[in-house]
Amino acid sequence: MSTVEPLLPYEWPGSFFIGEEEMEAVSCVIRSRSPFRFYGHDLQGYVQKLEDAYCARTGQPYALAVNSGTAALSITLSAMDVGPGDEVLLPGYLWVSCIAAIVRAGAIPRLVEVDDTFCMDPNDLEQKITEHSKVVMVVHMSGMSGDIERIAAIARKHGLLLLEDCAQANGALFRGRPLGGFGDAAIFSFQLNKNVTAGEGGMLVCADKMLYDRAVAFHDLGYPRNEQGRLITDNPDLQLWGQGSRMSELSAAMMVAQEQKLDEITAAMRERNHYLYKRLSGIGGMKPRQVVDPQGDSGAFALLIWPDAETCRAITHATREAGVRPGPLGLNNVTMQDWGLHLYYNNLSLVNKRGLNSSGYPWTAPENVFAADYAYGRGSLPYADQLFDRTSVLQVPPILDFALCDRIVEIFSECAEHL
Ligand SMILES: Cc1ncc(COP(=O)(O)O)c(C=O)c1O
Numbered sequence: 001m002s003t004v005e006p007l008l009p010y011e012w013p014g015s016f017f018i019g020e021e022e023m024e025a026v027s028c029v030i031r032s033r034s035p036f037r038f039y040g041h042d043l044q045g046y047v048q049k050l051e052d053a054y055c056a057r058t059g060q061p062y063a064l065a066v067n068s069g070t071a072a073l074s075i076t077l078s079a080m081d082v083g084p085g086d087e088v089l090l091p092g093y094l095w096v097s098c099i100a101a102i103v104r105a106g107a108i109p110r111l112v113e114v115d116d117t118f119c120m121d122p123n124d125l126e127q128k129i130t131e132h133s134k135v136v137m138v139v140h141m142s143g144m145s146g147d148i149e150r151i152a153a154i155a156r157k158h159g160l161l162l163l164e165d166c167a168q169a170n171g172a173l174f175r176g177r178p179l180g181g182f183g184d185a186a187i188f189s190f191q192l193n194k195n196v197t198a199g200e201g202g203m204l205v206c207a208d209k210m211l212y213d214r215a216v217a218f219h220d221l222g223y224p225r226n227e228q229g230r231l232i233t234d235n236p237d238l239q240l241w242g243q244g245s246r247m248s249e250l251s252a253a254m255m256v257a258q259e260q261k262l263d264e265i266t267a268a269m270r271e272r273n274h275y276l277y278k279r280l281s282g283i284g285g286m287k288p289r290q291v292v293d294p295q296g297d298s299g300a301f302a303l304l305i306w307p308d309a310e311t312c313r314a315i316t317h318a319t320r321e322a323g324v325r326p327g328p329l330g331l332n333n334v335t336m337q338d339w340g341l342h343l344y345y346n347n348l349s350l351v352n353k354r355g356l357n358s359s360g361y362p363w364t365a366p367e368n369v370f371a372a373d374y375a376y377g378r379g380s381l382p383y384a385d386q387l388f389d390r391t392s393v394l395q396v397p398p399i400l401d402f403a404l405c406d407r408i409v410e411i412f413s414e415c416a417e418h419l
Contacts, residue, residue: 007323007404010330011395013269013300014190014197017261018254025253035249037065038229046252050203053259054188057171058180060205062212065247065255066219069167069189072202073101075245076185077135079206079214080161082107085367086134089160091120092381093388094139096341098165099350106362108132108371111344114384116290118303118391119146121383125154132370135161140169140179141342142301142393143269147292148174152182163187167202170195171266173296180205190251195265195298196258198251213238219245268398269299272405276302276396279409284315284416289391302394309389311419313337316392318415324394324408332395336388343388345378 009016025046034040037047051063066072082088087108090098102109110133113124120138136155138148148164155162162183166172170188172179180186188194190201206212217224222242223231233239277288280302289303306312316335326332341347348354353363353376362368378385394408 002321002323004321004323006325006327006330007407008326008330008332009397009399010326011332011397012192012197013195013265013398014258014261015192016397016399017196017258017265021257021260022254025257026250029249029253037246037249037252038225040249044249044253046249046256047247049256050247050252050259053256054180054203054205057259058178058186058205060181060186060207062207062209063203063205064212064215064219065252066202066204066245067247067251068200068245069165069187069191069202070097070100071219071243071245072187072189072204073097073137073163073165074104075215075218075243076163076187076204076206077101077105077107078218078240079211080135080163080185082134084362084365085132087130087132087371088135088137089125089128089133090137091139091141092344092384093118093141093342094344095165095167096347097167098137098139099344099347102137103362104356106365107134108362108368108374109350109376110371110374111376111380113381114387115146116305116387117144117146117292118142118289118387119144120151122147122150122154125151129154129158129160130370133158133160135163137163137165138183139165140172142289142303143169143273143299144172144291144293144297145169145174145179148179148182155183161185167191167194168300169298171262172298174293175296179296184208185211190255190258195269195300196255196262198254198258201247201251201255214240218242265398266298266300269396270295270297271299272398272400272402273297273299273302273396275402275405276394276408279405280304280412283409283412284311284419286412299396302396304392304394305387306390306392312390312392314419315412315415318418319408319411322411322415324411332393334393336391336393339393344376344381344384347376350376
């Protein structure tokens with residue numbers, strides 16, 4: 001183990017900006033003794049304010065705050081009426097929540113290659129569409145999107161619903177248009193690792209009123225509510241099986257303050273990210289990930305593609321030893337192989353087609369026999385596999401000092417020379 005002190009700050013962007021505004025907003029909820037979103041002594045309406053902010057940010061007409069990004073994914077797929085007999089297309093670079101939401105809906109995940117953006121490859125998407133495809137779940141990984149315009153056009157052409165997972169790309173744009181506004185629906189996460197945070201929380205936005213009404217019911221016991229915040233039980237279209245995924249006013253108060261800082265946070269990360277990409281490019285043969293729209297990248301991640309797996313491993317190890325690593329609670333400057341459940345083949349519940357219960361459902365459902373030959377182990381996406389093998393992940397906290405950026409470049413340079 002290295003004796004050099006860790007140089008990197010922790011990689012939790014929004015957390016560095018938690019301050020007076022968050023404290024004041026949360027105190028306001030506490031003073032009003034009204035932490036529940038639907039009624040209270042003196043409701044402050046922070047959840048509503050946050051939803052309004054996400055409509056404005058994404059350009060979508062409807063927004064629903066929930067208690068996590070994972071819940072937002074599940075609720076959206078339920079609202080889209082995804083179930084047995086359906087498949088959802090998603091890229092091989094993802095997060096476990098994306099797959100879990102599909103399987104928990106009773107549907108089948110269908111893996112799509114990634115390209116050098118590390119996001120869904122539109123060419124492979126076209127190849128993978130079948131008669132069972134219902135939704136394209138595009139995952140804007142590591143801070144930005146791939147060619148979302150083309151993906152949206154393909155989804156439209158084939159009559160598929162488009163769900164954007166913006167959990168890792170909050171505040172990012174594509175050619176001037178905000179992510180989250182390209183599809184039928186989009187989700188966000190406010191967990192600690194995200195660009196803005198309340199520790200926990202999520203958001204879904206969507207284009208269609210019925211989709212929204214169904215999402216509202218699914219997130220809250222299965223029924224909508226009236227103006228007084230009481231459950232409406234006599235609407236036959238909205239008597240569903242819901243979950244307990246409401247956002248509290250406390251989380252929303254914190255998030256309203258954080259959301260106002262989002263553009264400042266992404267601007268800071270983007271500037272540092274560009275600087276690092278520019279200065280690190282070429283060192284040891286490193287090529288950055290393809291960034292289609294540099295101005296739209298939220299900047300949270302620099303993905304460094306090395307000539308081969310051995311160089312990737314060696315340089316990551318050497319630079320970590322020389323201090324390019326965070327404290328013990330962080331995960332930064334790691335090889336993608338150490339990036340766990342972000343790689344499809346590291347999700348052993350997927351690889352082994354684990355059921356929701358001992359019946360093996362949904363894999364064993366008669367409507368899903370079409371997927372009997374689908375495989376999810378390493379080798380299923382050869383292009384993604386070789387990219388994962390030779391890429392390392394450098395997260396770019398918004399408070400990273402430029403002098404420290406220079407020191408990081410110096411260390412990479414020295415380590416590359418000694419390889
Ligand atoms: C791409 C992606 N989708 C969904 C989620 C789930 O968000 P949460 O942790 O809020 O449930 C995450 C969180 O890490 C994520 O990275």
